Amino acid sequence: MYKSALIGLLGMMAMLTLPQAAQAEYADVVINNYADAAGMRPAVFPHWYHRIRFRCKVCHADLGFKFKAGGNKITMAKIIDGKFCGACHNGEISWSVENCGMCHSGIPGTPTQIHGSTVQRLVAPTYKSLDKKAK
């Protein structure tokens, strides 16, 4: 009872002191296809942290991650089978999957996105129909 009031108070204080616009590191990926619906915080994947340790080739060629935020339909079942994040977060190359809060660290409700992208920074969206032609 008092504990929950305290948590509420702390939450409010955090909200007041936090900066107001998202300003996460360039290329942080929020993955939220399913997490919110399953009552988990969205997963946040930090590109900067991983590219210090691995070249793009390891994930995007060897492990088959497509170049699209949310486009790989990652689930926990695939991860524990050693696919996607589970190819490394298996207790051998990196810490294991029981550290839920390390990956599921996003603010609930944050949509899937690649943060700080040029498209996100445009004042007005660019002319859309070009998108189809250009592909």
Add this chain to the structure above:
Amino acid sequence: MKIKRFFLVAATALALPVAGMNVGAAEQPVKAAKSAKGKVSGANVFNRLLKKDKQRNAPPSEDGIHDAANDGTHVLQPPIIAYDGLPTTEFGNYVDWVKALDTGLLKPRYDRFDPAVEPLVMDLDIVREVKASMPDVVFPHKPHTQWLHCSNCHPKIFIPQKNANVITMSAILLGTKCGVCHGKVSFPITTKSCKVCHSKPKPANWKPPKSEASLKTPWR
């Protein structure tokens, strides 16, 4: 129970405008101008659409994406600590990843298990003449093959043949061609980064081609 509900209501009441600002960052100055004492309309605020410069390399708990109420968030490494000593740039992560690799300050693995595997590097520059006044674009295979595999680009993004691909700036800004990576993970497209791609100066006698319409005008 009552106290709990009060805090929930209060917290959401505070959270709503905060969340709103993420989306409508451009409206912020308007609100600020209205609440100031003057009678001038907020519509004429200076820099109406300019987004505020972000705090560089913010730590996860303060970056607006990570939840500070999650214990794991506080275990994550703040980028600024990891970047200590790396060469810098004026955009993206504010780190010059190419130089960091070339100088040996970073040695990311090319193979998931074996740190000794060397990348398959190809040193081939492709010059793309730009029709506009911007300097020509030089596409260097070297830094790309240091990070990526040929199959990341060929043939899905680019046909491996000089000038076989139609590349335009608008396609790049929409996230295709070079924009599949640039503007998302590799360095972004900002005023300060144009010359990283547009790096080959035009010949001294180069003049912008006149458009058809201007050649046709009778008052020329």
